[in-house]
Amino acid sequence: MAKKLWEKNTTVNPEIERFTVGRDRELDLMLARYDVIGSIAHSTMLQSIGMLTKEEMDSLHSELRNIYSTIEKGEFVIEDGVEDVHSQVELMLTRRLGDTGKKIHSGRSRNDQVLVDLKLFARHELQEVCTAVKELFDALIEQSEKHKEVLLPGYTHLQVAMPSSFGLWFGAYAESLADDMLFLQAAYRMCNRNPLGSAAGYGSSFPLDRTMTTRLLGFDTMNYNVVYAQMGRGKSERNIAHALATVAGTLAKFAFDACMFNSQNFGFVKLPAECTTGSSIMPHKKNPDVFELIRAKCNRMQALPNDILLIMNNLPSGYFRDLQIIKELFLPAFAELKECIRMVTYTVERIEVNSTVINDSRYDAMFSVEEVNRLSAEGMPFRDAYKKVGLDIEAGTFVPDKKVHHTHEGSIGNLCNKEITALMESIYSSIDFEKANTAEQALLGK
Numbered sequence: 091m092a093k094k095l096w097e098k099n100t101t102v103n104p105e106i107e108r109f110t111v112g113r114d115r116e117l118d119l120m121l122a123r124y125d126v127i128g129s130i131a132h133s134t135m136l137q138s139i140g141m142l143t144k145e146e147m148d149s150l151h152s153e154l155r156n157i158y159s160t161i162e163k164g165e166f167v168i169e170d171g172v173e174d175v176h177s178q179v180e181l182m183l184t185r186r187l188g189d190t191g192k193k194i195h196s197g198r199s200r201n202d203q204v205l206v207d208l209k210l211f212a213r214h215e216l217q218e219v220c221t222a223v224k225e226l227f228d229a230l231i232e233q234s235e236k237h238k239e240v241l242l243p244g245y246t247h248l249q250v251a252m253p254s255s256f257g258l259w260f261g262a263y264a265e266s267l268a269d270d271m272l273f274l275q276a277a278y279r280m281c282n283r284n285p286l287g288s289a290a291g292y293g294s295s296f297p298l299d300r301t302m303t304t305r306l307l308g309f310d311t312m313n314y315n316v317v318y319a320q321m322g323r324g325k326s327e328r329n330i331a332h333a334l335a336t337v338a339g340t341l342a343k344f345a346f347d348a349c350m351f352n353s354q355n356f357g358f359v360k361l362p363a364e365c366t367t368g369s370s371i372m373p374h375k376k377n378p379d380v381f382e383l384i385r386a387k388c389n390r391m392q393a394l395p396n397d398i399l400l401i402m403n404n405l406p407s408g409y410f411r412d413l414q415i416i417k418e419l420f421l422p423a424f425a426e427l428k429e430c431i432r433m434v435t436y437t438v439e440r441i442e443v444n445s446t447v448i449n450d451s452r453y454d455a456m457f458s459v460e461e462v463n464r465l466s467a468e469g470m471p472f473r474d475a476y477k478k479v480g481l482d483i484e485a486g487t488f489v490p491d492k493k494v495h496h497t498h499e500g501s502i503g504n505l506c507n508k509e510i511t512a513l514m515e516s517i518y519s520s521i522d523f524e525k526a527n528t529a530e531q532a533l534l535g536k
C-alpha cells in the first residue's frame with residue numbers, strides 16, 4: 091500500500107522527500123491525539139450530511155478511539171515512509187477498515203487538519219500554562235503576605251535608593267502575572283475558533299456542517315471565512331507565542347533578581363540547598379543554576395513571536411509549506427515554559443528571606459527620603475528639608491529612623507494583595523476551560 095496520500099504514478103526523489111518531511115514525523119507526535127479528536131468530529135459531521143452511513147461512522151469512531159488509546163499509552167508511531175500524523179492516522183484507518191477508512195478525508199485537507207490540530211493542542215497547553223501561572227501567582231502572594239513586614243533596599247540605577255519590602259518584591263511579580271494572564275486569556279479566546287471545513291483554504295463543495303464541528307469540538311465560534319481560517323496559520327501561533335513570551339519576561343526578570351539577591355554581596359534571600367548546585371573545584375559553592383537556566387530559557391522565549399513572525403511575515407494568503415517550520419519553534423515552547431514556571435514556583439515556596447537586611451548600615455541612606463518627608467510634614471518646605479538631610483548625610487551626622495510609614499495603595503504598608511488577587515481571579519475564572527474539556531471527552535466517548 092502506498093504510504094503517501096498523494097502518490098499517483100511517479101515517485102519522489104528520496105532526498106527531496108527527506109527534506110520536505112523534515113522533522114514532521116517527530117513533531118507531529120505532539121499533535122496525534124488532537125488529529126484523532128478532529129477526525130472523530132469530522133466523521134460525525136460527514137455522517138450527519140449523508141457522506142457516511144451510521145455503521146461506517148461507528149466503525150471509524152471505534153478505530154479512532156483505539157488509536158487514541160495507543161497514543162495515550164505512548165505506543166503510537168509514525169512509520170517509516172509515512173509523511174506526517176495525518177497520513178499515519180488515515181493509513182491505520184484504511185488498513186483496519188478498508189474503503190470506510192478511505193472516506194474520512196472527504197471535505198477536508200491536511201491544511202485544515204493541521205490547523206485544527208494546532209488549535210486543539212494550543213488550547214490544551216494554554217490551559218496548563220494558565221494553571222501553572224495561577225499556582226505561581228498564589229505562591230508569590232503567600233510569600234508577599236508572610237514577609238510584608240520585612241524591609242528590603244530598593245534600587246534605582248542599582249544604587250541604594252528607598253526602602254522596599256519583601257511584601258512588595260514578591261507582590262510585584264504576582265501583579266505582573268495578572269497582566270500576563272490577560273494575554274493568555276486573549277490567546278485562548280483567539281485560539282478557540284474552529285478552522286475545520288476550510289479544507290485546503292477555500293472550503294468545499296460538500297455541504298459541510300461547520301456549526302456542528304464547532305460545537306462538537308467545544309470551540310466558541312468558527313473562523314468563519316475559509317481564507318481567513320487558513321491565514322490564521324502562523325498568526326495564531328505568533329499571538330499565542332506573544333502570551334507565552336510575556337510570562338517568560340516576568341520569569342526572566344524574577345530569576346535575575348533572585349540570582350542577585352542570593353549572592354553573598356546582597357544576601358537578601360537564600361535558596362535552600364536542595365535548589366542549588368555545586369562546583370567541581372570550589373567546595374563551598376551553592377550556585378543558583380536553576381534561576382540562571384530559567385533566565386536564559388525565558389530570555390530566549392521572548393524571541394519566539396519574532397522568530398515566528400520572520401517565517402510568516404512575507405507570505406501572501408493561502409497555504410505554504412513555510413508554515414510547517416513554525417511547528418519546530420512553537421510546539422516545544424509550551425513544555426519549556428511550563429517547566430520554568432514550575433521551577434520558579436517550587437523555589438519561591440522554599441526561598442528563605444533575610445529578615446535583618448536593613449540592620450546593615452550600608453543601607454542607612456535609603457531612609458533619607460523618609461526623613462525629608464517627616465520634616466516637610468512638620469512644616470519645613472520640601473526643598474529646605476531635602477538640603478538639610480543631604481548635608482547631614484555628607485557630614486556623616488544623619489541618623490536614620492528605620493520605621494517607615496507608607497500607607498497609600500500599593501505601598502509597603504498597604505500592598506493591596508487582595509485587590510491584585512481579585513484582578514487575577516477575575517481574568518483566570520473567565521476562561522472557560524471546561525467547555526473544551528467536556529467536548530473532547532464526549533468525542534472520545536469518555
Ligand code: ARG
Nearest residue numbers: 114174200201204411413414
Ligand atoms: N506538514 C504539513 C504542515 O505542517 C501538513 C500540511 C501539508 N499540506 C500540504 N499542502 N503539503 O504544514
